[in-house]
Amino acid sequence: MAKRRPIPVRGNRKKKKRITEKPMYFDYQFLFLVLFLVALGLVMVYSTSSYTADLKTGSPYYYLLRQGIFAVIGIGVMLGAALFDYHKWKKLSLVMMVIAIILLGMVIVVGKAVNGSSRWIALGPISFQPSELAKIAIILFTAHMATIKAARIGNIKILIKVALFPMIATALIAVENLSTAIICAAVVFMIVFVTSPKIKQFVLLGIGVVALMGIFLLVASYRMQRIKVWLAPEQYEDGYQTMQALYAIGSGGIFGKGLGQSIQKLGFIPESHNDMIFSVVCEELGLFGAVCVIALFALLIWRCVIIAMSAPDLYGALIVVGVITHVSVQVLVNIAVVTNSIPPTGVPLPFISYGGTALLGLLFEMGLVLSVARRIKIPKEY
Amino acid sequence: MMTKTFTRKKIFVCSIILFVVFILLITRLSYLMIVRSDYYYEKANALHQRERSIKAKRGVIYDRNGVELAGNKPVCSISVIHSQITDEASVVAVLSDVLDIPEDKVREKVEANTIREKIKSNVEKETADIIRDKNLDGVMVDEDYKRYYPYDTLASKVLGFTGSDNQGIVGLEVSYDDILSGKPGSILTLTDANGIEIKNEAEGRIEPIPGNDLYTTIDINIQKYAEQAAQKVYKSKQAKRVSVILMNPQNGEIYAMVNVPEYNLNEPYKLNYKKTTKMTDKEMQDALNMMWRNFCINDTYEPGSTFKTVTAAAALEENVVKVDDTFNCPGFRVVEDRKIRCARTTGHGTETFRQGIMNSCNPVFIDVGARVGVDRMYKNFEKLGLFEKTGIDLPGEANSIMHKKENVGAVELATISFGQSFQITPMQLLRAISAIVNGGKLITPHFAMCSVNNITQEKKMFEFKESPGTIRKETSDTMKELLEAVVAEGGGSKGQVPGYRIGGKTATSEKLPRGNRKYISSFMGFAPANNPQIVGIIMIDEPVGTYYGGTIAAPVMAEIYENILPYLGIEADYSEEKIKETMSGIYIEEGD
Incomplete structure (x- = not known):
């Protein structure tokens, strides 16, 4: 492990694929997909929030402006991260991990209550969600640790060592926000899974987690109630939001009502610019538009998979794996919740749902992916 | 350190699994947005639309x-x-x-x-x-x-x-x-x-x-005039109420239907009298229901002597009596173990059937009823529509309350013959009388003439059932002649209208329970007697003082007819001399 070098030299592999000293490649296709998703997100945030924003704040642009500012900053951050050598995150990720754990601990103690759960920390005028920082720290840190211990990660003890700090952070997140914790756990799991040559222990772990989840559900009766609401949302008052989302999705039909024409966003779906935004996408743009959005995510993820598989080194690949896991789990869970395919839980749709810190974090992660992509060595015969 | 092959494989396999899940989600979306689309669309619409x-x-x-x-x-x-x-x-x-x-x-x-x-x-x-x-x-x-x-x-x-x-x-x-x-x-x-x-x-x-x-079919002038006349007698006799029906006996068109006291239709929830005590909501509602009641059709009563018209028609129809048959009235008749009195307790002596009607003599009708017998009596009642509702186009019509045929003994038959021991609505009586005087056609009394569509101006006439041939024409002619005699020379003389041939019959029925001295005085009259164009009935409920129908009810009808007959275009067909002649009719205190 040549920690000091900006560009890691290859390990003792037989093939003599040299990595060029200067980054050669910039993945414009990936950049385009990201920018397109951000733009679509702004359009949808405006569409969903303008009516309620006008009623509440007197300006229909209230949410759009805030999101737009974050998007602009985020794009800057993304480009910065893309140009920044990702190997430099190795050391920084240690610091980030520590800060994240401290902040997560603070949030539990002094968190500012927003929407019932305290996930925010107020830093002067800026509210800050430490779990967003934690996600990034977890990706970078886990990737770093896994890279260091890659050779011996088959050993359970080593595996636990690799995952220890990220799992502490995840546990802290789980106190307030189970769905984010699940995403973080998935990120950690995927990174160590692809690093490790073994499969069986992960399958066993998977089964164990599912069993634990089952017990978890059975023990807490209010969670069972959630399952009941999920199975028959029309019969429960708690199923209101789900039903409203389904009304929106169903009434969209194949081609939708047209952009801006949603009725469900007019207060029927609570905070339709947040987690439930996809249902308004369905209502306004129809099945056609919804499939297009899913296809955009699929393309983005596929692009990440390609980058991960052709990454110049394991660390780069693992960072990208972490990012893919984060984005794809969030997309899957969000769409599954909105379509009532799984019990309801609050996960925003990446890039599209309203949320400044989340967008900022995501764009930073995209910057990481771009940074990894830049160092891909294009084979000579290409 | 280069990415190992198994790492790439794992990444690839995981991404494939991921895309499979994406496809599952798209399938789910397609199901929601195509198959269930209409269902959710309608539900959502119902939520959004306010009507x-x-x-x-x-x-x-x-x-x-x-x-x-x-x-x-x-x-x-x-x-x-x-x-x-x-x-x-x-x-x-x-x-x-x-x-x-x-x-x-x-x-x-x-x-x-x-x-x-x-x-x-x-x-x-x-x-x-x-x-x-x-x-x-x-x-x-x-x-x-x-x-x-x-x-x-x-x-x-x-x-x-x-x-x-x-x-x-x-x-x-x-x-x-x-x-x-x-x-x-x-x-x-x-x-x-x-x-x-x-x-x-x-x-x-x-x-x-x-x-x-x-x-x-209401004629506002006739209705107004009838209401005035009813109001007058309602006040002068301090009656509980006065009802008048005026109808065309040929087709059942009702010109007027009065129930004094009327109430203000623009303030239907205000009682038309002063409340004496504070009322509970239920009492108030009952009082309002009472006020809205149309006694001509919603309630039954014992018709009394006006019903003798029906008995007479049945007897003539069955050929069991002739106009000149003689009867004897000693002032009462013993039927089985009962002694049934005539209104004139001293008796009418020997009289013809014709005189019996003019005198409204109970014993005569007891005898006639007995001659007809229960079966034939009920057969004629049925033909004259007394067992059925008249079919008038107003809600809540009541039906008659009659003895069951098998329960009718001699006493019951005797009382039925002069209009007691059963109840019918005034409208049922008037309908039967119409059939008797119009040549035997049972009509359906009604108010609706036609409806006009406001947009197309299309006019739709209403049709009501008419069943001709309920009684023979000869019976009808004889009845008209006899009833004319009742007014011209008999107990209905106060129902005379100068210059017009009026047929009619009076009645004074004591309300149940008997002995309270509460009466319904009524008069049924039609004109012109030879070809009736209008038939009417007036009922004065619980008059104070004189309560004989011939004395208090007949003059009211005469007063109404005096004004509305010319209005209806029915010309006086008596010469001045004739008028003087008819006006000299005798008055006989009539039976109950």
Whole structure:
């Protein structure tokens, strides 16, 4: 492990694929997909929030402006991260991990209550969600640790060592926000899974987690109630939001009502610019538009998979794996919740749902992916 | 350190799994958005659409000459929409001032955070215009129609009135509700979750279809005159009530139906008399129901002597008696173990059947009834429609209460023969009498003449059942002649109208339970006697003082006829000398 070098030299592999000293490649296709998703997100945030924003704040642009500012900053951050050598995150990720754990601990103690759960920390005028920082720290840190211990990660003890700090952070997140914790756990799991040559222990772990989840559900009766609401949302008052989302999705039909024409966003779906935004996408743009959005995510993820598989080194690949896991789990869970395919839980749709810190974090992660992509060595015969 | 092959494989396999899940989600979406689309679309629409209904203009009720009896008055309803109010204080001030409602009550409604709060409905147009002119945000003035009865009390128990939703509550307003009510239209608007209408959203508007107008057989002049006459006797005899029916016996068209005291149709929930004690809600409702009752059709009574017409017709129809058959009246008749008295306790002595009718002699009718027998009597009752409702086009018609045929012994038959021990409605009696005097045609009494569509002007005549041949023409002719004699020379002499041939029969029936000295005095009369164009009945319920039908009821009918016969175009066909002759008729105190 040549920690000091900006560009890691290859390990003792037989093939003599040299990595060029200067980054050669910039993945414009990936950049385009990201920018397109951000733009679509702004359009949808405006569409969903303008009516309620006008009623509440007197300006229909209230949410759009805030999101737009974050998007602009985020794009800057993304480009910065893309140009920044990702190997430099190795050391920084240690610091980030520590800060994240401290902040997560603070949030539990002094968190500012927003929407019932305290996930925010107020830093002067800026509210800050430490779990967003934690996600990034977890990706970078886990990737770093896994890279260091890659050779011996088959050993359970080593595996636990690799995952220890990220799992502490995840546990802290789980106190307030189970769905984010699940995403973080998935990120950690995927990174160590692809690093490790073994499969069986992960399958066993998977089964164990599912069993634990089952017990978890059975023990807490209010969670069972959630399952009941999920199975028959029309019969429960708690199923209101789900039903409203389904009304929106169903009434969209194949081609939708047209952009801006949603009725469900007019207060029927609570905070339709947040987690439930996809249902308004369905209502306004129809099945056609919804499939297009899913296809955009699929393309983005596929692009990440390609980058991960052709990454110049394991660390780069693992960072990208972490990012893919984060984005794809969030997309899957969000769409599954909105379509009532799984019990309801609050996960925003990446890039599209309203949320400044989340967008900022995501764009930073995209910057990481771009940074990894830049160092891909294009084979000579290409 | 280069990425190992198994790492790449794992990444690849995981991404494939991921895409499979994506496809599953797309499948789920397709199911929701194609298969379930209509279901959710409709549910969502039901949630978004608010329907504001537009009242349809209710059809007008006219009399036979086209005079409006029940019309519509434009009124307004004032409501407020909390979320649209900008200047709450002035809204409260203006509304409470103009509408004369206490400020706190208005404020309560103005502050209510509901979709729409109605402040007052049925506001006069002029008042509403004042509010409209103030141009207050959040105050809605909606045009509306209110049922209006220009003659207040005229034919109140026939016309009936409507409720707040323009639906008929009693009377013709109920029986012809389908024709009159039309179809309400609606404005469909899209609203947000708070029920606020979304501007610029296309409104679906379904125009209301106005109701059809109804032309009735009522003649406002006849109705008015009959009401006046009834009112007069109601006052002078301090009666409980006075009812009059005037009908064309040839086709069943009712010219007038009076039930004094009438009530004000524009204020149907206000009693037409002073309340003596404080009433509970239930008592009040009972009192109102009583006030709305149409005694001509909703209640039965013992007809008494007017029913002798039917007995006589049955006897003639069955050929068991001839006009000149002689009977003997000692002042009573013993039937089985009962001694049934005649009104004239000293007896009429020997008399013909004709004289028996003129004298309204009970023993004569007991004998005649016995000759007819139960079977034939009931057969004729049935032919004359006494076992069935008349089919009049008013709601809540009562039916007769008769002895079961197998329970009719000699005593019952005797009492039935002179109109006691059973109950029928005045309308049933008048219908039977109509058949007797019109040549045997059983008609359906009715008010509806035709309906006119307000848009197409299409006219639809109403048809009512007529069954001819219930009794023979000869029987009918004989009956007309006998009943004319009752008025010309017998107990109905006060029913005479100078210059006209009037047929009729009086009755004084003691109300049950007997012995309370409460009577219903009535008179049935028709004119011209040889070719009846009008038949009428007047009933004075519980008159104070003289209670003989021939004395108090017959003159009222005579007074009505005196005025309306010329009005109906029926010419006096007696010369002046003849008039003097007829006016010298004798008066005989009649039987009960």
